Amino acid sequence: MRDLKPQAELSQALLTWYDAHAREMPWRVGPADRAAGIRPDPYQVWLSEVMLQQTTVAAVTDYFQRFTRRWPSVAELAGAEDGDVMAEWAGLGYYARARNLLKCARVVADELDGVFPDRYDDLLKLPGIGPYTAAAIASIAFDRPETVMDGNVERVMARLHDLHDPLPGCKPELKAYATALTPTERPGDYAQAVMDLGATICTPRSPACGICPVIEACAARRAGTAADLPRKSPKKPKPTRYGYAYLARLEDGAWVLERRPDKGLLGGMLGWPGPDWSEAPDDAPPFAGAWIDLPGEVRHTFTHFHLILRLRTATLAHPPSAEGIEVVAKHRFRPGYLPTVMRKAHALWQAQ
Template identity: 55%
Template sequence: MRVEGDQGKIARDLLAHYDVHARRLPWRAPPGANAADPYRVWLSEIMLQQTTVAAVAPYFARFTARWPDVMALAAAEDAEVMAAWAGLGYYARARNLLACARAVASGHGGAFPDTEEGLRALPGVGAYTAAAVAAIAFGRRAVVVDANVERVVARLFAIATPLPAARAEIRAAADTITPEARAGDFAQAMMDLGATICTPRGPACGICPLRGDCAAFRTADPAAFPVKAPKKAKPHRLGHAWWMERADGHVWLVRRPDKGMLGGMRALPTSDWGAAPDPAPPVAAGWETLPDPVMHVFTHFSLALTVHHAHVDGDPPGEGEWWPIDRIAEAGLPTLFRRAAEAVMKERRDARH
């Protein structure tokens, strides 16, 4: 049972502000248009998981131009989709994206389920995404809680319990302010507010449409909410990568296993990360080593990747493919290996001059 009364004011205040200040985003239906296309809503929500609007925008444009509907995406080759996703990160999303598209295409006749429960059963669709698609694409009342909503709600109600333990409390509070009508607009309005006004640091309370409803605004430090548990330090790891180049201008690329770091992506052959300091190269050759390792920070560790390069003749052992170096940009390498490739090519340019 939701509490009526004062909480209804929050949705009214926020939606009035949203009607004037909503961000125009490629996956949003323009004001007054028909409901948003579920395919585009779903695709954008997957891409936006832990990813900023600015980073997603060009990927969304390329995906929708190339695969305009779920049937087209379902028919795509795995390698094409993985390469198109390269650089966006969290590559399990791309594998689940394809699995989801194929499930919708084969199991639902190409139509997305229109309920939270139905959506939640799809690969890569969790509690947040199911609620967001149900609300935004299908107009259902759903309690949509992402990191923006967590922050806004924690401030509105001055919730002092640290995250992540506060999740249930925050969701219950979000439930009390979610309206029956326009739940999709309400969700997007909350996320707009969190992205542009109720920001993690330096919130712009002076222009916030909800400051009159906000318990944190009445404290000395609204930005102190939400309270967060301290994070663990990232360990540092060491790794080695091998650039094997054939005389005809091709480099040897492998495909990483589906599970684990950069799963399913094309890559240079590497050692285990954090393994022996001097692992054996894949083949005997005249190896040279770049003077500086490629430094890269992942979610839970940082990596110094030492890059070795050599010219080789025959195929290295194991699965792989020879890729034309002048088309390396089309290989869909994740950022770590894109940087390693750039470092090798820069070294070769410098060596010639």
Template identity: 50%
Template sequence: MARRAASVTDAQSFSTDYSLPLLAWYDRHHRSLPWRTPPDETRLGVLPDPYRVWLSEVMLQQTTVGAVKRYFEVFTDAWPTVEALAAADADDVMKAWAGLGYYSRARNLKKCAETVATEYAGRFPDTEAGLKTLPGIGDYTAAAIAAIAFNQPAAVVDGNIERVITRLHAIETPLPQAKREIRALVAKAMPHDRPGDFAQAMMDLGATICTPRKPACVVCPIVAGCVARREGIAEHFPVKAPKSEKPMRVGAAFVAMRPDGSVLLRKRPSSGLLGGMAEVPGSDWTARQDGITDISAAPFPAAWHATGSIRHVFTHFALELCVFKANLPDDASPGDGWWSPPSALPHEALPTVMKKVIEAAIPGATKKRRKG
């Protein structure tokens, strides 16, 4: 398909005229991913399923492609359409999301599916503005869906593209302050005939060539316009504001087990840290020196005995939990939780930190059995 000469005549400096070599590179070296339509099809007007684009984009928020692939397959097998996801049991969605992190994404995913199914007749809005009104869809995801699934001329800016652009133009302004400038530069460079491929080409470039460390400038298709490379300081960008250090928190967790191997679980509050996910009973997690790390935080009296401790690092704090275990009789009351039998435990909505806790008390208890 012939491209108009617009990107050439519009060019005002060398660094704004890179869309052509970038797209040519993408046509040859694009990554094949389960939610993608290859460029030889998009150029013929064949666009990917908006549901699959949306699902993949939400999963990919702050998450690696390698981790997303498995979850994407599980989700699309269980819920092939937005209507199916809208009709799903919310707890089943949380269970399927367990381990992927940032669990508000799963809660918003379900809400968004319900809204699209009931208020939009099962069809995603095809504009950035329309998409942004939906839960869990912000600036980046709205632009990405609009461009990739609907071929809209949206300026897509993610972490990869921030890195590519700050290097191309040697932008010393730190992130996130530079965001507005970056967005304007992307909008100026974007070819209106292939906005979706342009966005994915920029992201592929950032993921495979213009990498955070040791960028492969030698094989970069747009190195000719890169100011940072010319000055030998590509790795210096993007400049970021310094991060605050992580405090340490401590606490105690209690694994109660019945003779049949069932473990007592309860559900965390629906918002905040690990919102809506399952956990074993435990103390608060506190940064105080006198934080509770003993059986004084036990949910009920029992023959609790220490069975080890686990460490886990969250985004904004590190956690050390002392793990206690007790064997309870068959008729022990679950209180406000439930007893999860060994066959169900691996499929519960347990975040990784809770799997570590249970593994410390009952090795192998949360591992999924390989079939065959």
């Protein structure tokens, strides 16, 4: 590693660049406002960081703005109906995050008087907050000198040090490099500066090295290997699972839905009844009906597998009594309240 003085110079170069080029985001307090004494809202920092996991800024912005218009404080979010929050979350995926979002809001509102802890170790105790999110909140909201590691930061560190060991095995080494560069002055701005650098200049493909504020310090640039880093261990191919979705309506137009278990994929969400998804799913209907097979199929990809769903539909004279079943009146049903894969199934049904 480099000695302390060049590290301090490198951190300052990033901060100077950030002062001029910081991205504007609805949850961010920019460097000029921050210098004027305006502090970030920990609620908005937390909410944005949870939403941004595995997702892009562009995808999150509209969701964030809708959430904060509807629930402008952690106390108001804590008092929200679970179903309303899940409906607003639909399309962001990773629904366990939405469930933990509510759990965390309620702990903060009910047990901490609506005040987020300002230290990493205390933040880590809250539901749904892991090492990355705890570091991000402590750093960005409270200016604690924590090391914030996301994919952008890993890429910048791998290139600065020309590290060729593959991810994820080299994560500890990359974090050590990032920790050494984190300053005690303006650590929140610095954390956002490195992430902005990775998102706008030190990009995965075709990095814009010519305008990089730390080009002189970049070992990978000197070696001509920047575009090849960071290296990643080969990914295992995703398996494909199969399933059936049973779209049933009552004669008055009400829809028959199923509440999924709290734990597991799409936990706590409403969706179409059907068997567990597997290589050879059970094709027995979940309840009696004059089922008709619909042509076509729904294809959806989750983090760890691809899914192919076949659809069956029926009109029922009476609500079924199967466990977990909920009947939603025609005037209350909104496809947008369903998770994406279930919306796809409804769209295919609608197209028949």
